[in-house]
Amino acid sequence: MEGTQTITQLTEELHHVLAKERVTINETLLEQHSSDESYHTPHLPDVVVFPENADEVSEIIKLANKYQTPVVPYGYGSSLEANVIPEHGGVVIDFANMNKVLEVREDDFLVKVQPGVTRSQLEKELKKYGLFFTVDPGADATLGGMAATNASGTTSVKYGVMRDNVRDMEVVMSDGSMIHTGSMAAKSSSGYNLNGLFIGSEGTLGCFTELTLKVIGIPEHIMAARAEFENVDDAVGAVIAIMQAGIPIARVELVDEESIKQMNRYSETDYSEVPTLFLELHGNEAGLKHDIAFMEEIVSDMRCRKIEFETETAGRNKLWEARHNAAYAFIHNHPGRKQMVTDVCVPISELAGAVKDARAAVGESGLSGGIVGHVGDGNYHILLMLDPDNPDDIERANQVNERIVGYALERGGTCTGEHGVGTGKQKYQEREHGVALDVMRKIKQALDPEGLMNPGKIIK
């Protein structure tokens, strides 16, 4: 946004809508809202606001229209592609104060939450009812942010991604009007599917102010395991064989040798430093036993050197905590470095080749990095460490990304399985979507004609 005069006037008017302490131009706070968890260059917003309800969000957006100021919704700041960075300044709407679990509809397996509720907060609340929300991206993101990027994670191989688990949202549109994108019905063929369209729209079409989520009963039995392999090829081969055998696996994660090393240092685990699959199965006891026996047979055919099961909650939690902290382990163990995380997703038949090529790309780059991934979905990440002030590092990291994205797109895959486009994946949009990108542009133009909703993201 240009002009101190305008900012002052806008801030003044925002004070008429929100209590004084919930509108801030404090430099520390502006700086806190200038970046996400990635290597992308920060940019300061002009103002940060903390609304408490949808009406306030609507008023904020109406003022943004009046002053032709960008609006950027902000959850927890755990995005990885600059999705929440206010590239063009403007108003950042921080949903920290809209963090209530509004209603648990036990009998309907639904929960209504405000967008600022975090995943761990929701988990704690649902536990009281014997329920759980299946989407687990690792980071303790907000539900609003997770919906905005169509987040997924370790459990999506069985339970689907955010788009599969959000049944309705309240959204404040670019003109301040409010809509609902769905209903509480389990399915509907009524009207256009706005729900699916808004999920993954990264704040570029509107701001989410309430979400109705699908939850499920905590499974009767849960069994986690770690399977160790001599090499990544065998580990990936085992995943493909498990998927093709139709075993209804709930999580299947690849962690390569380097990532296990970083994990052991950070999480104080002592896992063998070899390519490993972290697995989990959910179901009734009898069915699980059958599936586990089948799975053991399959991994043994793929030269698994050791498989260890965790039936106790504590052991299982430790295992998944270590896995979820893999990216942080790299960051923690490389002080002063930033992380670039790639995110391609390929059809499962292309996974072995893709991971092999990715390993070669990392090796050739000379950068420190590891591979982890939700390999049951064909989605894997390279965690690449780089010095953000060294253009050569960034260039080499970009080359890795470029190469693996090209590999994925040539084989019917996607440049981003779960992190979203932000600005980081924008350069691949044309190649991935072709003429469909024009259709996306038309939708953006129709629903945000002034271009004020998180400008510069997804669609340029």
Place this chain on the structure above:
Amino acid sequence: MEGTQTITQLTEELHHVLAKERVTINETLLEQHSSDESYHTPHLPDVVVFPENADEVSEIIKLANKYQTPVVPYGYGSSLEANVIPEHGGVVIDFANMNKVLEVREDDFLVKVQPGVTRSQLEKELKKYGLFFTVDPGADATLGGMAATNASGTTSVKYGVMRDNVRDMEVVMSDGSMIHTGSMAAKSSSGYNLNGLFIGSEGTLGCFTELTLKVIGIPEHIMAARAEFENVDDAVGAVIAIMQAGIPIARVELVDEESIKQMNRYSETDYSEVPTLFLELHGNEAGLKHDIAFMEEIVSDMRCRKIEFETETAGRNKLWEARHNAAYAFIHNHPGRKQMVTDVCVPISELAGAVKDARAAVGESGLSGGIVGHVGDGNYHILLMLDPDNPDDIERANQVNERIVGYALERGGTCTGEHGVGTGKQKYQEREHGVALDVMRKIKQALDPEGLMNPGKIIK
């Protein structure tokens, strides 16, 4: 379309694009394409064309633009809300000649089909690979038509609806350009979710010319059952209890007393003429045994008078064929009458009340009718028989519909769980979607500015 002159010119130009026999103004063929399987008033198209590939579809749509003529895609004609009736005349595109299964990607659990492939044709082809496509609406609809209405049916309680099972589509847009709506990746956060938007758009945003569908391995074990109850309340209570116990049921269908009667007459079955649940479970043998024991306990608590299992394929097929033919049974047993099928879907906690109110509504209407439904999703249908030439019958049927839709919408449900809007559910769109209907209108306007794609459907 107005003007014989224009039609003659358009037909002439269509002959430059398609072989002569694939462009027709033959009256019998026009009439065949003037209606669907419902009570809705037929309307003749001006021309019917039978393209063989996407390029031809694109050329047809470009000509429709030149002559400002409506375009209505047509699959099998099994829609129930006038979705395929060319209300404003124009060109009907019949996809009968685009009926090839293009590629089975076994290892990726994907199949590529042309839109004119029927469900039974696909089933036959996939069987060779030990695979199956899960969405089963009963009617032998085309996959293109099923995607257009976001069809679902008996198995959606476990495997989801069309929107969950189509991964990519090729679509010819209103200007003749072609796009892909997705990719072959199991998940993606790249760009806006066009795939979900086009599914359920009923030809109003573009014509589907290719679909990539998710398939799964035929389950290791399948067990079907019929559970008989004294009354509908107990049957519905049992469904709710089964869902809430977290039993991963694959199908759970309610068939009321009157529907069983019609079914026995039509399908030559001799089922007890009482409210009945048709059930199916999929899984491994050990897990199934456990689930069945649990399920028997639950239905017995709900005063189930008898439960009969079908483990053999033949018995199972007979059971599901009878269930799928329930609607046809009513039609067959009421010569000269037409059928109105309601289609609301409610949150599961509201199902018992909704079905009770629906039964009262049918009783008060004085019309012959029964209730069947995919009750695990909270979706049920009233099959109402009426004389299409008797305005009083239509009025009474409309009153039933009006009442049950109101009941559903007041409780967070939807006016159509799986049949789509067409023209039949249009009057409920404003009430169901409110301001969101404006957003839908903007999308329609942005993607079909000339309003030529199946005009008059969903959005007026």
